[in-house]
Amino acid sequence: xxxxERTPCRSRRETMxxxxxxxxxxxLTRHLLxxxxxxxxxxxxxxxxxxxxxxxxxxxxxxGLYFHFSSKDExxxxxxxxxxxxxxxxxxxxxxRRPHLRRLADLSRALMGWLAEDAKVGASFRLAREMGxxxxxxxxxxxxxxxQVRAHIAAAHGAGELxxxxxxxxxxxxxxxxxxxxxxxxxxxxxxxxxxxxxxxxELWRVIEASQPADSAAAEATGA
Numbered sequence: 450x451x452x453x454e455r456t457p458c459r460s461r462r463e464t465m466x467x468x469x470x471x472x473x474x475x476x477l478t479r480h481l482l483x484x485x486x487x488x489x490x491x492x493x494x495x496x497x498x499x500x501x502x503x504x505x506x507x508x509x510x511x512x513g514l515y516f517h518f519s520s521k522d523e524x525x526x527x528x529x530x531x532x533x534x535x536x537x538x539x540x541x542x543x544x545x546r547r548p549h550l551r552r553l554a555d556l557s558r559a560l561m562g563w564l565a566e567d568a569k570v571g572a573s574f575r576l577a578r579e580m581g582x583x584x585x586x587x588x589x590x591x592x593x594x595x596x597q598v599r600a601h602i603a604a605a606h607g608a609g610e611l612x613x614x615x616x617x618x619x620x621x622x623x624x625x626x627x628x629x630x631x632x633x634x635x636x637x638x639x640x641x642x643x644x645x646x647x648x649x650x651x652e653l654w655r656v657i658e659a660s661q662p663a664d665s666a667a668a669e670a671t672g673a
Contacts, residue, residue, distance in 0.1 A: 479517045481507045483531060483569070486524045490572035495525070495580050495587075525576055525587065532573040532590040535563060540597055550610045553601035554654045557628055560594065561646035564632055574632050598624055627653055 485507035489498040500521055504514040518524045539559050543552050563570035573590035580587035602621045605611050611620060631649060634640045 475517075478507075478509055478513060482509060482514060482517055482524070483527055485509075487528045487531070487568040487572045490525065490528065491568040491575060495521075495576055522586065525572075526589070528569050529573045529576070529587075529589040532563075532567070532569045533593045535567060535570060536590070536594055536597065547608070548610050549601050549605035549608055553598065553605065553624065556597060556601065557624060557654075558647050558650055560628055561631065561650050564635070565646065574629075575636065578629075578633060578636075595621075595625055624653075 482503060486498070486503045489502055489506055493502075498521070500514060500518075501511065503521075503524065504511045507514070518527070539556065543555060546552055560570070564574060565571075570590070576587040577591040581591070599617075599621045602611075602617045602624070606615075606617045606620075611617070627650065631640075631646050635642075635644060635646060
C-alpha cells in the first residue's frame, strides 16, 4: 500500500518536525500557510475559503495564522506576490533572447503550465476572475502578466517581427483574451478535464507565426 500523498504542505510539516531556529520555524510556518492558502483559493475560490480553513489545511493553530497574517486579503496579496515572483524569474531567464515574439509565445505557454502546476498562479488567476471587479488588489498578478505581454508585443513590433497589418494593441488583447479564456474554460468545465492547455495554446502560435513577414519568419527559424 502506498504512503500518503506528498504535498507542499506535508513536506513543510515534516521539515517543521526537525530542530530549527525560532526564526526558521516562523519562516517555515509562513510558507506553510501560503501553500495552504494558495491550494484552497485555487480549488475553492475566495468566498469559500476562510481563515479557519487555511489554518486547518496548514496544520497551524488559528493564533499561529493571525501571528503571520491579519486577514484573508493580506494572504491573497502574498499569494499574488509569490506568483509575480514566478513570472519575474521566467522573464529574467529569457532576457536578451530573440526574437521577441518567440519570448511571448514561451511566456504564454509557461502561463498555461503554471495554471496546471503552480497553485499560487492558479489562485491569482481565480482571484482576478472572481474578485477583480470588486477590488483592484485582486488583479495584481494578472496586471503584472499583462504588462509583460504588452512589453513583448511592443518589442516584437519595434523589431519588425509582426506583420505590418497587425496592430500591437490588438495583438496583445488577443493573446490575453485567449489565455484568460482557456483558463476560464478549464476552470468551468467547458472544455474536457485534463485538456493540455500548453498544446492547445501552441495552435494559436502556429497561426500567428504563419502570418509573420518572410524575413522575420527566417529569423524565427534560425533563432536569431
